Amino acid sequence: MATVALSSSNVTLSAAQYANGTIRLSGTLTAHVQVLFPAVQGWWTIENLTTGSFVAFITIVAFPGEFIVVEQGSAADILLDGTNVRFRNLPPVGTYLDVIDATVPAWISFCSKPPYLLCDGSTFSAVTYPYLNAKLGGTTLPDLRGRARFYLNGGTGRITTAGSGIDGDTRLSAGGAQTVTLAAAQMPLQTTGTESATHTHLAANQNTTQVTGGPGSTVPSTAGAQTGTESATHTHQVGNASPTAVNKMPPACISGITLIRAA
Numbered sequence: 728m729a730t731v732a733l734s735s736s737n738v739t740l741s742a743a744q745y746a747n748g749t750i751r752l753s754g755t756l757t758a759h760v761q762v763l764f765p766a767v768q769g770w771w772t773i774e775n776l777t778t779g780s781f782v783a784f785i786t787i788v789a790f791p792g793e794f795i796v797v798e799q800g801s802a803a804d805i806l807l808d809g810t811n812v813r814f815r816n817l818p819p820v821g822t823y824l825d826v827i828d829a830t831v832p833a834w835i836s837f838c839s840k841p842p843y844l845l846c847d848g849s850t851f852s853a854v855t856y857p858y859l860n861a862k863l864g865g866t867t868l869p870d871l872r873g874r875a876r877f878y879l880n881g882g883t884g885r886i887t888t889a890g891s892g893i894d895g896d897t898r899l900s901a902g903g904a905q906t907v908t909l910a911a912a913q914m915p916l917q918t919t920g921t922e923s924a925t926h927t928h929l930a931a932n933q934n935t936t937q938v939t940g941g942p943g944s945t946v947p948s949t950a951g952a953q954t955g956t957e958s959a960t961h962t963h964q965v966g967n968a969s970p971t972a973v974n975k976m977p978p979a980c981i982s983g984i985t986l987i988r989a990a
Contacts, residue, residue: 733777737761739788743956748772752797755786756781759837765790774802782837786811791839798834814842820988821862823876827983835986843986846871851989854878869899871985906972 729744730751735758744750745764749772752762756779766789775797777783785805786794793811797803802814818824825833827956835841844851844859848870853860860866879895880886886895894900 731762733760734758737763739763740765745771748941749774749802752777755779756783759784761786763795764807766809767812768807769817770804770806772802772804773797775799778868782833784837787812793839795839795842796833796834796837803957817842818988820858820990822988824988825982825984826984826986829983831984831986840990842988842990844868846985846987846988848872856989859987863899868987870901874901874903876985905976906974908972925956953966 728751729740729747729750730753731738731740733752733754733756735756737760740750740763742765745767750762751774753776756777759781761784762773762816764785764787766787766952773785775783776955777799782796784794784796786792787807787810789810795803795805795812795814806813806815810968823846830840831843831845835843844856844922846869849868850866851859851868853866863869877893877895879898884895886893888894891903893902
């Protein structure tokens with residue numbers, strides 16, 4: 728193993744250094760630097776133990792060819808073909824990469840041809856990324872911002888357009904929302920209960936004096952009230968309506984971003 732200390736100046740590897748299969752980068756970066764190989768072919772392991780908010784480009788003296796950046800705190804196998812430097816053992820094209828970062832990490836974005844692309848629904852060049860174009864069947868990236876990933880039905884019919892608005896048999900089909908406003912037909916009629924009531928009606932007797940019934944006879948007055956009873960049963964119902972949207976978001980943790988292996 729050869730150790731190469733870096734700071735702010737480019738370093739051209741000596742024959743003794745690149746004769747080793749593993750090269751360790753160390754030091755605190757105070758500027759972007761280049762680690763330059765001669766125009767050789769083969770593969771090496773680069774361990775990047777540098778610190779600082781800058782990157783170390785791994786390239787060939789015959790610049791400009793393709794160059795890469797190895798993530799700080801990690802090791803990567805690289806392949807040199809005499810002009811270009813490429814990653815050697817990344818996952819297959821089309822593989823997703825979830826990272827905690829809020830933006831594309833520097834070790835990806837600073838590569839001459841970024842090996843991963845952000846899944847934000849944008850388009851890419853089929854010339855630059857022919858294998859990803861073949862995988863996706865086009866040049867539009869999936870848009871995974873604020874979305875969860877589900878797998879194809881595989882004949883189960885568990886996710887359907889009729890049930891969720893998402894076609895579970897088609898790759899990259901998307902849809903859904905975190906809230907839903909229920910339609911009247913989706914809500915049951917609410918019955919609050921039955922109320923029974925008995926009402927008694929009173930009619931006051933207005934005859935307060937005796938009435939003469941005829942010669943030598945009288946009819947006594949009848950004081951008090953005349954009554955009657957009425958019974959009624961009432962059922963109250965509340966119409967079905969959804970004036971506000973209903974939250975259907977399950978418990979979740981917001982991570983970072985998702986990228987897809989492109990090259």
